[in-house]
Amino acid sequence: MVQPLTEPHIVQVGPRQLEGILRYPAEAAGLEIFAHGAGSSRLSPRNNHVADQLGARGLATLLFDLLTEAEATDRGNVFDIPLLSDRMVEAVRWARAQPGLAPLPVGLFGSSTGAAAALVAAARMPDEVAAVVSRGGRPDLAGTALAEVRAPTLLLVGGEDHVVIGLNEEASGELRCPHRLVPVPGATHLFEEPGTLDQVVDLAADWFAAHFEADVTGESER
Numbered sequence: 174m175v176q177p178l179t180e181p182h183i184v185q186v187g188p189r190q191l192e193g194i195l196r197y198p199a200e201a202a203g204l205e206i207f208a209h210g211a212g213s214s215r216l217s218p219r220n221n222h223v224a225d226q227l228g229a230r231g232l233a234t235l236l237f238d239l240l241t242e243a244e245a246t247d248r249g250n251v252f253d254i255p256l257l258s259d260r261m262v263e264a265v266r267w268a269r270a271q272p273g274l275a276p277l278p279v280g281l282f283g284s285s286t287g288a289a290a291a292l293v294a295a296a297r298m299p300d301e302v303a304a305v306v307s308r309g310g311r312p313d314l315a316g317t318a319l320a321e322v323r324a325p326t327l328l329l330v331g332g333e334d335h336v337v338i339g340l341n342e343e344a345s346g347e348l349r350c351p352h353r354l355v356p357v358p359g360a361t362h363l364f365e366e367p368g369t370l371d372q373v374v375d376l377a378a379d380w381f382a383a384h385f386e387a388d389v390t391g392e393s394e395r
Contacts, residue, residue, distance in 0.1 A: 184237045186263040193237030193264075196224055201233040203278040203303070203385035206264050208257065208294075210285020210309075214238050214245075219363070219370060220284065223308075226374040232381060233277060237264060239290070254314050257290035258297065265294065265301050278303040278385040281324075282377065289314035296321035304384035306377045309337060309362050312344035319347035326352040327380040329373055331360035 184193040194215050205227060207220050215236040224234040239260045244250045261281065268274045279302055283291030288310025295302040296318040305326040312319065312328060326348060328341045338356060345354045355376060360369035 182235075182237075184235070184264060184267050186237075186260050186267070189241055191238045191241065191260070193235055194221075194224075195233070195235050196228040197233045197273065198228050198231050200231065201277060202231050203280055203381055204233040204235065204268055204274055205280045205282045205306075205381060206261065206268065207234065207236045208261055208281060208283035208287030208291040209236070209239060210283075210287045217284075220282075222370060223282070223374055223377070226371070227378055227381075230378045230382075232378065233274065234282075235264065235268065239287070252286055252314075254286065254289045254293060254316075257287065258293035261290050261294035262297055265298055269301070280304040280306065280381045280385065282306045282308070283310050284308045286311055286314060288312050292322055292326070293318040295324045295326075299323040304381050306380055307341075308373055308377070309334065309364060311337070311340060313340045315344070319344055320349050322348060322350045324350060325380070325384045326350055327376065328352065328354040329376060330354070330356050331362055331364060331369070332356040332358045333360060334362045337362060 182193045182195045183190045209217055215238050227234055239257050240250055281291035288307035291305055292312055292315040295305050302324045305324050307328045330338050330341050341354055357369050357372050359366050364370045
């Protein structure tokens with residue numbers, strides 16, 4: 174199996190330059206852009222673990238900072254879903270402008286508040302986003318945009334994260350796209366329990382692979 178390359182990139186988002194990490198394996202089947210959760214960044218150990226494992230499965234990944242250092246000091250920005258979704262839209266546009274990435278189907282992987290940002294971005298770019306995965310996310314914060322999402326969406330929650338399960342159930346009821354809600358047995362909110370994050374990787378990789386293939390062949394349910 175070809176090991177993915179890890180290259181630091183500067184991602185141009187509007188007038189700001191937000192640092193990102195691009196992993197690009199040979200013959201990548203698609204690109205996942207990560208939307209980090211509250212207070213997190215491109216250096217998130219959990220998302221980097223997921224990105225490493227997805228890369229080993231032939232999927233390119235981009236982790237980038239949704240906020241500048243100055244913006245991140247304002248706690249309100251962490252929950253500013255319109256602002257975060259704007260950054261996700263810009264990241265998709267950035268990827269589309271890169272010769273090596275432009276042909277790839279794009280998926281969004283969101284955690285915590287980043288899941289809402291990913292879903293709002295997917296609703297705004299129905300022809301650009303092939304699939305969405307949420308890990309321990311707050312899709313409920315996407316509000317009315319949930320009904321506008323066309324990309325097939327996988328909601329992964331910790332089986333012991335009962336409050337967030339309820340919030341995901343509410344959001345699931347608002348989605349009109351193909352979607353699944355899957356509790357990961359034994360996991361709490363941060364998926365710190367042994368083996369739980371690897372279950373996330375397996376479920377996410379299968380979801381992206383299936384819908385990237387459908388997107389390429391024109392058989393997508395969107």
